[in-house]
Amino acid sequence: MSKHTIELTINGLRHTADVEARVSLSDFLREDAGYTGVHVGCDHGVCGACTVIVDGKAVRSCLMLAVQAHGADITTVEGLAEPGGALHPVQETMAQEYGLQCGFCTPGIVMTMAALTGEGKRPTEEQLIDAMSGHLCRCTGYQGIRRAVRKLVAADTGETVDGGAA
Amino acid sequence: MNAPDRRAGANAGAEPAGRPHAGSGRYIGQRVRRKEDARLLTGRGQFVDDIALPGMLHVAFVRSPIARGRILGIDLDVARDVPGVHAIYTQQDLAHFNVDMLSFYLVSPEVETTPLANGRVAYVGEPVALVIADSRPIAEDAASLVVVDYAEEDPVVTIDDARSGPPVHPGCDDNIAAEMGEQEIDEDLQALLEGAPHLIRHRVVHQRISQSPMETRGVVVSREGAEELTLYITCQSPHLVARWVSLALGLPPGAIRVIAKDVGGGFGLKNHPWKEETAVILAALMFNRPLKWIEDRYENLIAANQAREQEMVLQVALDDDGRLLASHGDYSVNNGAFPQLSECNIAVHMFVWAAYRMPRYGFLTRGWYSNTIGYAAYRGPWAMESLIRETALDVAARRIGIDPIELRRRNLVTLQDQPTTSCMDLPLEDITPAECLEKLLAAFDVAAFRREQAAARKEGRYLGLGIATYIEPTGAAGAITTMTGELAQVRIEPTGKVTATMSTHSQGHGTATTMAQIFADRLGVPYEDVTVFEGDSSRGGFSPGAAGSRQGVIAGGAAIMAADLLAAKFRQLAAHLLDTSVDAIVIDEGMVRVDGAPDKCRPFADIACIAYGEPDRLPPGFEAGLEAQYRYQPPPMTFSSAANACVVEVDADTGFVRILRWISSEDCGNVINPAVVEGQIAGGLAQAIGMVLLEEVRFDARGNPLAATYKDYHLPAIADIPEFEFVHAGTASQSVGGMRGCGEGGAIIGAPTLVNAIADALAPFGEVPVDLPLTPTKLLSLIEGRDLSAKTVDDQHHFIADHPVTVPVSAAAESAPQAPQPAAAPTAEALVDGDWKMVLSTPMGPQEMTGHFETRGQALAGYLSSPEGQMDFTGSVDGANLKFDLKVDKPMKITLKYTLAVTGDKIAGKCKMGIFGSAKVTGQRA
Amino acid sequence: MKPAPFDYVAPSSIEEACAVLAEAHGGATVLAGGQTLMPLLNLRMSQPFILVDLANIAELKGVTRVDGGIRIGPMTRQCDAIDNKVLAHDLPVLVQALRHVGHHHTRNRGTVGGSIALGEPAAELPAAAVALKATIEVRSVRGTRQVPAAEFYIGPYMTVLEPDELVTGIRFPEWSLGHVTLFCELAQRPGDFALVGLVGALAIDSGKVARAGLAWFAMGPTPMRAKTAEQLLSGQSLAEIDPQAVAESAIADTAPFDDAQASADYRRTVGTRLFARTLREALNVTEAA
Ligand code: FES
């Protein structure tokens, strides 16, 4: 089995590592790089728990080999909050809207929301919900996730919504 | 400190007299932010796969590719040579541990159950060997090189197969795993059913479900010397796992520490370890290195225990006014090969009519072994009762021509009717399904909907309204050995902050939040100042954790009691130090004041420092420190009630169902945190929607699972779940704090609500057969009036015919064998008197006891003794046949009627357990 | 599960890639976007000796206009194709089909060529290629050949690609700008494989159908070209089209199967309806325009 040296940026830090060809990006991020916030719920590309941002796009890290991430810029859920601890708006919204229970699916959901909102992006509610259809959550029945989506869309378009939980 | 509740209706209940009451406060009853979220949202949770220990090795399993057969040989040679492989174990290597694979009730299994397959395999996916290697990929490489030689046999897959197929377990007479009730419908009941103006015979077929927590099973085992064992395991209670492992493996409990800080959902699957986890623990004990096994999703779908595969026929007799007259239920559940508990689901019958005025009910209930993955619990394991009752009532309403709401109104038990007992002798004091229904109807305009529905039908659009009501037993404690109270330990630290250690455990339940709300309110400190620890068997005390919708009810009560003890102690000290009376002490958000003396104001920390560090300043006899604990034992059972409504549209062109609206009107008593309660209900409702429309574990005729990935096992996604609306009734319960459980209700009431809505929408086409899931193909078949289902001949149905097997019908074993009467009968005294070792096969597993009999003529006296104690009885004897009655109080007041017969050194017969039906008794002379 | 061991190479030219494939004698598997291959690797259902990643071959990416038609590089990511202005203008129905492929996340990695070369019978893009009369350009060290999409698929996940061959381009002929686009798909949940699907286009010339291209997905072992319906439509004026009759003739060219998601009978019944509905709506829109 071939081994490869990869260089990549994870959460703003440069990493160099030797990886076996068969190692998935999700396993690499969890086990080699130590970002255990990347959760593996299925390993076959359906649940979305392993979602990370690769070069600006939300992708499933179980469906990439680590070697394919050579040269990539990756953000995991650990890289979202401010270094000082202030939550990213997406994380803050999810907390306010009770978007999580066990929290296992949450890192993936948060990363998709983060990739699609902010920085002048103006997603429609429909687009965000469509992206959310790639995430499975067994706990919440998606109630808080849906509310969070609505709030994020409103924030991105500068509208205000009421009815948000205290 | 009593800030008004900002949400009307959240806590409208009246306080039960003389009992501490959670009420609403600054925090209790409020939607406060969850304590768990900060770590979970930033990827800093600690799930079992996040644990890495020095020297840790990885485990993969070799699994059976066939559903049934003998193992002729296992060749490990090639696999052992894979670089990086440390050891490979089979059951032979583990046999010396003599593991007792206990159920949740801590009773031994009915059939031999071993961690790895012992000479035979009984389902596809059964673990046969365990590989230990440097990494998981290497362990899998080696596992794929293990060669197992099987003599394959034809499997028993479905409940139907089990009825007529060869026994799954050699040595068993048949495939009945558990059975209760009466084989024949009693004559009186039969007469009532047949004589009724309306008799509904309603059948429900429920598919098999995978609990599918998003975090699969997994364990990291570390043995520290001969006397310590640490387990990181994804579970529903670290305490229960510690107890289970100690008992099942025969290890001293003190040596075992179980840690499960974060768990990605349980839903019944993770009640206690099963084959794989046990095998890994044993392997770690043998190999002496930390081992990790994380189940992958493929393993989870083909080899983790599953739930719900069941069918039931309910007969319901009604008069012309729609009043219930009598009913009979016949229920079967597939137990698979190695169930976590041999289950015939007696609770289905306990609760099927509990909330309705049903004069008469009889039943037969059975669990069947098959060559499939074993049975385990899933949120609301007895949910069939609500599904079949509520759907049958709607069928009845259509048949008789009564509005389904009116039908319920005429039959539901209301608050005015209580206290009363159900047809199964359940005491009912404060159930409120009828009240929840009225609240629901206040929030939903049925008449307007009916107009909209009629208009839509004219356009060829099919709208439907489904309504269902139910009650749910929650917070049960005291009747079953593992269902205990909860322990709260709380202290005001020298810093003035509050720390609590709870016996609770969260797999998403947010108990660290809700318990902190209680402590903050009851102690008068800011919510931010409270930290709740749980998830470690070395902290807190025993509780089964999340099982039976119990933590909010029981642990909430414990937290209130412990906090009140501590508050009293704190006030006493504060009064002493501030030189005032206890009554003058005012506590508010972490500050202590004296009424009328504004200058005497101290932060908690000042008082707490003295409590710990300056013994001289304490009142005489005052125990230093500020700590309290309380184990709360709640009433045996606390009922929650609900009524739900759902509106659907069924596309008559495609058979697709769209849910347009859903209202949940429920009574969870006093609510600690509405967002948490609504989260529990919503999660359960979503699972119910999955059951009705999407999810299904299928097998082919050879017992091969057909849903091995999430591409094939369809969990509901965001588009499948509507936004739920909530109405809370808030009738305080009898338990401390007045809470009622809310963990399982959504999963129970969701299914009948949705099925009723679909059936209402499609009523113009006939009755919807309740055969879950209701796929588009099935619904379109009804709409089209022709069978659109797969025409490929499913050989499953031919299997039994093709493989005729002669199984001795075991009916004889069911009734008390009549001892032959020899010509010169020996005296009863010689036959019967003395001590007998007997086993009573109950739904909670076999119970061992010793029977002592003394006869005097036709009179019999004696006692039965078991670990629970000794009970005396008197009865009668006729030759070798004995009859006696025993009255017991636990789990409820019933009379046990024993009918036994002696044949030589053996004794056999049955025990009629009132409403629970009959259980087999076997034994021999001691 | 974790993948079985394999070697990984990422050639930087088509020639190099073809050489690796030739040398591997069938032991190599091509990695495009990996969104279907990775699950198969992770489940050990695919166990190649060598994985040939095409990501470094720049000439395999991009959308270009060529002699009236369009050429899509197989390594063009689905998300990029969706955002592509040329495609939106010339082949809107392809963009519509692309939006239905998998989920947002898999479209961010998945490629147009990967989906087309895989030949999943329930997938949108192979059917779109068949319907729109695409030609698939195939290269190996033995040379280049052009395979009409209709001849490319021979069974579920089976194509005429030899183990040493590589898809290097997909060419779509020009569909006149006034063309009518047809797309319908019924799936249990968004992103699931279709239960029933149809993609097609009608080139319109002076109110008449000049050319019709129709193909079903999830309605047989391969994308199923609705040839009879294409012939029925050709030459018809828009006003005289009978959507129900067209749909019924189209369904005759399917061979659906029973599976866990839906029965063959279901697929046929619903397929006819959906297509008739889609065609009716498309014609209404065209008339209104
Ligand atoms: S773990 Fe990657 S999608 Fe499930």
Ligand code: FES
């Ligand atoms: S919060 Fe548990 S799976 Fe989503």
